[in-house]
Amino acid sequence: xxxxxxxxxxxxxxxxxxxxxxxxxxLGSAVRESLRDRIAEAGADEAVGAIxxxxxxxxxxxxxxxxxxxxxxxxxxxxxxxxxxxxxFKPVVAAIHxxxxxxGLELALACHHRVATPSAKLGLPEVKLGLVPGAGGTxxxxxxxGPQKALEIITSGQPxxxxxxxxxxxxxxxxxxxxxxxxxxxxxxxxLAEGQAxxxxxxxxDRIAEGRDNPGLFEAFRxxxxxxxxxxxxPEGCIRCVEAACNRPFAEGMAFERETFERxxxxxxxxxQRHVFFAEREAAKIPGLGKDTPTRAVARVGxxxxxxxxxxxxxxxxxxxxxxxxxxxxxxxxxxxxxTIRRNYDGSAKKGRITAxxxxxxxxxxTDSLDFADLAACDLIIEAAFEDTDLKRTIFExxxxxxxxxxxxxxxxxxxxxxxxxxxxxxxxDVIGMHFFSPANVMRLLEVVRGAKTxxxxxxxxxxxxxxxxxxxxxxxxxxxFVGNRMLEQRQREANKLILEGALPQDVDRVVEGVGLPMxxxxxxDLAGLDIGWSAETSKGxxxxxxxxxxxxxxxxxxxxxxxxxxxxxxxxxxxxxxxIRQVSERKGIARRTVTDQEILERCLYPMVNEGAxxxxxxxxxxxxxxxxxxxxxxxxxxxxxxxxxxxxxIGLDTILARMKAFEAEHGPxxxxxxxxxxxxxxxxxxxxxxxxxxxxx
Ligand code: 3H9
Numbered sequence: 001x002x003x004x005x006x007x008x009x010x011x012x013x014x015x016x017x018x019x020x021x022x023x024x025x026x027l028g029s030a031v032r033e034s035l036r037d038r039i040a041e042a043g044a045d046e047a048v049g050a051i052x053x054x055x056x057x058x059x060x061x062x063x064x065x066x067x068x069x070x071x072x073x074x075x076x077x078x079x080x081x082x083x084x085x086x087x088x089f090k091p092v093v094a095a096i097h098x099x100x101x102x103x104g105l106e107l108a109l110a111c112h113h114r115v116a117t118p119s120a121k122l123g124l125p126e127v128k129l130g131l132v133p134g135a136g137g138t139x140x141x142x143x144x145x146g147p148q149k150a151l152e153i154i155t156s157g158q159p160x161x162x163x164x165x166x167x168x169x170x171x172x173x174x175x176x177x178x179x180x181x182x183x184x185x186x187x188x189x190x191x192l193a194e195g196q197a198x199x200x201x202x203x204x205x206d207r208i209a210e211g212r213d214n215p216g217l218f219e220a221f222r223x224x225x226x227x228x229x230x231x232x233x234x235p236e237g238c239i240r241c242v243e244a245a246c247n248r249p250f251a252e253g254m255a256f257e258r259e260t261f262e263r264x265x266x267x268x269x270x271x272x273q274r275h276v277f278f279a280e281r282e283a284a285k286i287p288g289l290g291k292d293t294p295t296r297a298v299a300r301v302g303x304x305x306x307x308x309x310x311x312x313x314x315x316x317x318x319x320x321x322x323x324x325x326x327x328x329x330x331x332x333x334x335x336x337x338x339x340t341i342r343r344n345y346d347g348s349a350k351k352g353r354i355t356a357x358x359x360x361x362x363x364x365x366x367t368d369s370l371d372f373a374d375l376a377a378c379d380l381i382i383e384a385a386f387e388d389t390d391l392k393r394t395i396f397e398x399x400x401x402x403x404x405x406x407x408x409x410x411x412x413x414x415x416x417x418x419x420x421x422x423x424x425x426x427x428x429x430d431v432i433g434m435h436f437f438s439p440a441n442v443m444r445l446l447e448v449v450r451g452a453k454t455x456x457x458x459x460x461x462x463x464x465x466x467x468x469x470x471x472x473x474x475x476x477x478x479x480x481x482f483v484g485n486r487m488l489e490q491r492q493r494e495a496n497k498l499i500l501e502g503a504l505p506q507d508v509d510r511v512v513e514g515v516g517l518p519m520x521x522x523x524x525x526d527l528a529g530l531d532i533g534w535s536a537e538t539s540k541g542x543x544x545x546x547x548x549x550x551x552x553x554x555x556x557x558x559x560x561x562x563x564x565x566x567x568x569x570x571x572x573x574x575x576x577x578x579x580x581i582r583q584v585s586e587r588k589g590i591a592r593r594t595v596t597d598q599e600i601l602e603r604c605l606y607p608m609v610n611e612g613a614x615x616x617x618x619x620x621x622x623x624x625x626x627x628x629x630x631x632x633x634x635x636x637x638x639x640x641x642x643x644x645x646x647x648x649x650x651i652g653l654d655t656i657l658a659r660m661k662a663f664e665a666e667h668g669p670x671x672x673x674x675x676x677x678x679x680x681x682x683x684x685x686x687x688x689x690x691x692x693x694x695x696x697x698x
Contacts, residue, residue, distance in 0.1 A: 005031040007056075008038045013049035013192060014185045015042035024062030025055045027103045029074040031065075032081050043090060050188040051088070053111060054095035054181055055104075060120070063102025066129065066274060069265055078103050078135040079258065082110035091191050091198040095175070095184035096120045101159065106133060109140040112198040113191060115173045115184050116162040122170060123159025127234045129277060130270030130640060134261030138241035139253045143204040144169055147211035150242050151221050155235045202250045211246025218243050231516045232640055233269050268650060272642030275688075276632055279625035279643070283474045284463060287622065287698045293460040296406060300325065302378035304395060306337025306368075309412055310384035312440025315341060316469040318362040319441070325367045325374055334368055341366070344441065376402050380465070382434055384412040392416065396424040396431075408458050410434040414485055418451040418478050428453040432462050435482060436471075437634040445634030446471040447482050472633045477620035483630045486615065487644070490607040493670065495521035498603060499544065500585045503595040505562040506573045511600040516638030521604070523571065526561035530554050542587075547580050602659050609648040610660055613674040616690070623694060624687035645687040657681045 005021040005028075017038045019025040027035075042048045055061050064078055085092055085107070094100070094108035096116035105122050108114050116122070124133045124141065132138055133154065142150035145168045153160060165171040175183035211217060218239055222229075229235040237260045244253040264270050301317045303310050306328040314324045318341075328334035345359040354362075367374070375381050381403060383395050392411065399409050409431045411421050422428035433449025446466040450459055459475065466473030476482045481489055495508045499522075509520025519527065530545055531554045539546045548554070548561065553576075555561035556569060563571035585592050612627045621627050628643020641647040648656055657678065663671035680690060 004034055006034040006038050008041060010048065011052075011185050012189070013047065014052055014188045015045065015048045015050075016052045016054065016181060016185065017042065019053075019055040019061055020057075022057055024059060025057065025104070026062050026065040027078055027107065028065030028068060029076075032078060033075050036076055036081055036084060039084060039088065039092075043088060048090065049192045050090055051092045052095050052181065052184045052188050053085075053092055053107070054184065055098070057098075059098025059104075060094070060096040060100040061104030061107060062099060063104045063106075063125075064135070066277065069274060070271065078106070079254070082106060082135055086110040086112075086200050086202060089198065091188065093184050093188045093191070095180050096122065096162070096171070097180050099123070099159065102126050102133065102137075103135050106135040106137045106140070109136065109144070109201055112200065113187065114171050115175050115180075115187050116165065116171045117177050117180050118162050118174050119177065120162040120165075120171075121159035122162070122165050123157065124154050125157040125159070127155055127232075127238055128157040128273065130232075130234045130267065130273035131264050132234060132237045132241050132257060132260050134257060134265075136254060136257065138238060138257050139245045139250060140201045141170075142208050142211065142242050142245045143201050144207065146207040147217060147242050147246055148221075150245075151218075151239060154238045154242065155221075155225065155229070208246045211243065231638055233267065234264055237264055269640040272640055272646055272650075275625070275642045275646050276628065276639050279629050280472050280633075282623065283472060283626050283629045284467065286459065286463065286475055289456055289460055294457050295461040295464050296379065296408060296457055298322065298379040298408075298461065298465055300378045302327065302375040302381035303384060304372075304375075304381065304399075305384035306334050307384065308340075309436065309438065309440055311337045311341050311344075312438065312442075313382055313384055313412065313436050314366065315344065315362075315441035316436075316471070318365050320469045321365065322469075323365045323367070325369060325378055327369050327372060327375060329370070331370060334370060338366075338368055372398050373402055375399070376404060378403070378407060380408040380410060380461075382410045382412055384436075387413060387415060389416060389420070392421055393424050396421055400425040400427065406430070408432060408461060410462070412436055415481055418449045419453075422451045422453055429455040430458055432458050433476075433478075433482070434462055434466075437484070443634055444470070444472050445484070445630060446473045447476050447484065447630065447634075448473050449476055449478060449482055451478060472629055474626045474629050475622060476626075476630075477618070479615070479618065479620045483612075483615055483621050483627055484634045486620075487608045487611045487627075487631070488635065490611045490670075491604045492521055492525075494603040494607060496544070497667075498595055498600055499581050500588060500590050500592075501595055502585075502592040503600055504573065504578060504581065507595070507597070508600055508604065511597050512604055514597075515601065515605065516641060518636040522562040526555040526563055526565075526571070528555065529557055530561050542584075544577075544581055544584050547584070548577065551576075551580075553577070603663065605644070606648075606656050606659055606663075607671060609644055609656055610671070610674050610677055612645055612648075613676040613680075613687075616687075617674055617676040623691045625691055649686040649688055653677060653686060654681050 007018045007020050009016050021031050042051050092111040093113045094111040097120050100108045100122045102125055105124055124137045126133045149168055162171055162174055166174055241257045241260055244256040300323045303314045303324055303326045306326050314326050317324050348354045349356050349359050385391055411433055412435055418433045422431035431451055432454050435447035437443035437445045448462045463473045498508055499505055505522035509523050512520040531549050534549050541550055552558055553560040556565055559565050562577055564574045565571055615621045624645035627645050631637035631643050632639050637643055657673055660671050660673045
């Protein structure tokens, strides 16, 4: 590590300027000022003919310093700095390794040439922060790759690999994997020898002509992506900026981009999306568990249960190159599970997400067995069997007998008490919850459940492993349903009450989906199956669910549930269900009334926030932002409102408390406000403030 955020050294006629601002060479004010000075120094030095600009550490640059956003601007803006670089008479070559993201790629685009290692990635992820690129990315990129490719890159935020970047003209040459700077210096020498003027992207017109000649391109792009962009403001901003790049002079396009960037940066969506960015990283930090906490080596994972969950969980490890032994009790179930895994991989290969060779490599890492004893060599064993305490007892007692010393014994239970499970073994310190979300190979959330006796290195290992397999791991405490399902129960309860009071399933779903959630409570029940936890023998035929199940309306799988489904799984409201609901209301003596959308929203979502506050109060989540992370990654809460706790802050906790009190008076103790909610309102506080205070105290 150096004291200055950039360094300059001479290599013959080439000045090599290196960004040296760990961890990600973010372009904060100190870096910008320092880089300006280095460029000036190299410019003034007559012995210097050209400049190579590179990054130290793992990457070129992670872009603008996000922590500066929303605060008063400091020093020279990135746009001004890039102007200086682009108008430099001495050619500047960006030498890229690791990543060049956001402002990092914009910096590279202001240089006259770009070279990159083959593994480098280049992208403009600003859209994921609710922003448009704000330092010329939307104006320069289309001039290099054309408007269509630029739209794809900018609105997806997905980086492209160096080879693809070279093919589209974004990178001029690939360097050796370990010879980046030397190759970049040689490249700069060649540029000098050729004696050509420094080419400036702003002067290029050839590629953007495509946008001018074919204005329908933008409308077609909007249409094709309407579903993906629904609810988000930034993608439309990105499209308009690329349109401006094609239709207006460079300076005007830049001004339009700047305006759009500023507007979005101060808007609620970007504030929420930046909150989510930091929340996900914060979730990895566990008070009392420093970076030096040892982790246990995990070279082989055992999975018990080859059902939907077990299979999905296995795929995560196989994808990360970690061998898996999967054990089932019955040969048919094992065979079915293996077939599903292969079918999923074949499906991904067909869609071009992985190659046929990848499928074989991954399947090759999978060992199947009907014998528990085969788990003896595993470093981590995850039980994904049915939610039945007796069954878990049998499994964990067996595991205790065969697992090697130091192996981590995890349960994927959604509700059961990890301490009770730990008590089934003689090694409670090695037992932990690893709660995956369905489909387990897709959903990013992993709730890591800490038991009373779980050892620190077991927690650290589970958290690190979560990251290794591409999950967002959130540490939670033992309670019914942990964080996610515990809060979900509040919503489900109210949804079921609301339909008896006068709303219909489609009303409740419309309101919940209107907030941006992918599925309302009834659509979700239909997807999961209404008969989960229901049996014909014990059905009392009293609740709406009982009756629907008895009528074989068990959800999507039977083509009918709360809704009717056609062969494409499109739903329509059902008059039969309507009649059942009315009949149950009547039988229970509930007079149906008009339920407003606002009431549906408040009754479904405010108790969730209140439950979140209780979870914090009880220490079952470390921070409000962890709860947001759970909901965004496990339940599809829209990232542009930042998660339920951030959303609640934005509404105002006083408003939520007042409504909870009114509902409590009307409907009873299910709405009793949590002590924390009361306290925060009394102090004029917020969940963000609560987290900040905890961070400062820690
Ligand atoms: C932009 O560029 C706007 C411009 O268009 C216009 C400006 C006018 N700023 O992710 P990690 C922190 S917008 C500040 O765990 P990895 C992060 O919080 C920006 N801090 O590492 C964490 O801190 P801590 C567009 C940042 O190796 C630490 O660095 N760029 C920034 O897994 C390590 O992060 C992006 O959106 C930042 N830009 O992944 C890229 N980036 O240790 C955002 C990271 O205290 N960054 N930090 O928790 C990333 O995607 C990943 O960090 C990266 C490294 C891939 C670079």
